[in-house]
Amino acid sequence: MNKSTINGNKHNNLNSIEKAIKVLLKFQKSGATxxxxxxxxxxxxxxxxxxxxxxxxxxxxxxxxxxDTRQYYIGNIxxxxxxxxxxxxxxTSIARKYIxxxxxxxxxxxxxxxxxxxxxxxxxxxxxxxTLKAGMPMGHRSPLYxxxxxxxxxxxxxxxxxKDYIEERVLEPVTDNTIxxxxxxEEELDKIKINGFxxxxxxxxxxxxxxxxxxxxxxxxxxxxxxLAIPEIRFSENEYLDECINILTNVxxxxxxxxxxxxxxPIN
Numbered sequence: 001m002n003k004s005t006i007n008g009n010k011h012n013n014l015n016s017i018e019k020a021i022k023v024l025l026k027f028q029k030s031g032a033t034x035x036x037x038x039x040x041x042x043x044x045x046x047x048x049x050x051x052x053x054x055x056x057x058x059x060x061x062x063x064x065x066x067x068d069t070r071q072y073y074i075g076n077i078x079x080x081x082x083x084x085x086x087x088x089x090x091x092t093s094i095a096r097k098y099i100x101x102x103x104x105x106x107x108x109x110x111x112x113x114x115x116x117x118x119x120x121x122x123x124x125x126x127x128x129x130x131t132l133k134a135g136m137p138m139g140h141r142s143p144l145y146x147x148x149x150x151x152x153x154x155x156x157x158x159x160x161x162x163k164d165y166i167e168e169r170v171l172e173p174v175t176d177n178t179i180x181x182x183x184x185x186e187e188e189l190d191k192i193k194i195n196g197f198x199x200x201x202x203x204x205x206x207x208x209x210x211x212x213x214x215x216x217x218x219x220x221x222x223x224x225x226x227x228l229a230i231p232e233i234r235f236s237e238n239e240y241l242d243e244c245i246n247i248l249t250n251v252x253x254x255x256x257x258x259x260x261x262x263x264x265x266p267i268n
Contacts, residue, residue, distance in 0.1 A: 016053075019045060023053045024062060028139075033071040091223060092124055095215075098226065098255040099126050105247045109229040111136045112215075113149045115157070118165060120150035120225075134208045134229035145185050146174045148198040148210035149227040155192035156214040156222040162189065177202040197249060198225075201235060209235025211244055213252040218260025226252045 014022070022043055026034055036054065040047045054072055057063045061075040095112045102110040103126040111125035122140045127133060144154040144165060154162060171180045177200075179185045192198045197213040204210075212227035228248055234240055253263065 019043075019049060020053045020057065023050060024057065027063065027072075027074045031073075033066070033069070033073045035071050094258060095124060095224070095226075095255065098251050098258075099124055102126075102226065102228065102248060102251045103128070105251070106228060106244050108234075108244065109134050109136050111138075111149070111227050111229065113153060113212075113225045113227060114223070115144065115153050116141075118144065120144055120147070120153055122149075123224075128229075132231050132233070134205075134210075134231050136227075136229045142174070142204050143169075143172075145169070145171055146178045146200075147204040148200040148212040149225045150204075151179075151188060151192060151200065152198040152212035152214055152225040152227070153222065155189040155198065156216075174204050175202055175206055177206075179203070197245060199241075199245075201232060207232045211241075211248055213249050214256075215252060215259065216256045216261040218262075220261065223259060226255060 023039060023045075026032065026039060026042070036047050036050050039045070039050045039054075043050070045053075054063060054065075057075070058065060058072070061077040063072045064075050065072050091114075092112075099110045099112055107129050109125065109128040111122050113120050113122050115121070119141045120143070122136055122138055125136050125138050127135065142150050144150045154165065157165075166182055166185065171178075171182070171185065173180045179188060197211060199209070199211050201209045209230045209232055210227055211230070212225045214222045215224040215226055217223050226248065228244055230241075230244065257263070
């Protein structure tokens, strides 16, 4: 019995717009490609329904189709959505200046992240100008216990949020270096709050190091984490790492002040 049969009843009550949204959401993952029968099985829609939806989405450039494989992939129209989102999102527009400054001063990949649906979400990034570089694509998501930018967001969240998150979470390792016990996570979060920044190596991606520090608003509430993604070979150089931490924390301080935060104000 395929998924289409299993899930059929669940989707019988969806209208055509809801079905189209379900299909479109399958393309969220970076580099995702899908065929008609694959989507039919996964979503529980008939192949005819999926084909009709994809045809309409293709006409409006929401999806495109590879002429050789016949697989569908995300369309170029979403570039205009990203531009519109950046213009309407005050945090993103303000952040751009500081991400650029950080990227220029360190020559490493700089990015900014927020919490969305209990995940870390990268909302803007500038890639390193160096040949050997670490990547962090916009839209990338990860659990809040894996990687510096994620742990930083969690560490500076409210005590109630941290408590609820840890109680409801199974810490499934992303790599061999991912924190996988509550005790280790709690100790790590305490250390991050004391130091004022987070660091990680290979917790999310082998060979990738990361530094991250929080951005606060005028009430001392964490808005985002400003981060650097650094290849392991440079991350392992202590003097270089200290220089990056110094630049990162200074840029983040100016960023927080631009959001109304007063240094020395209690953090909520």
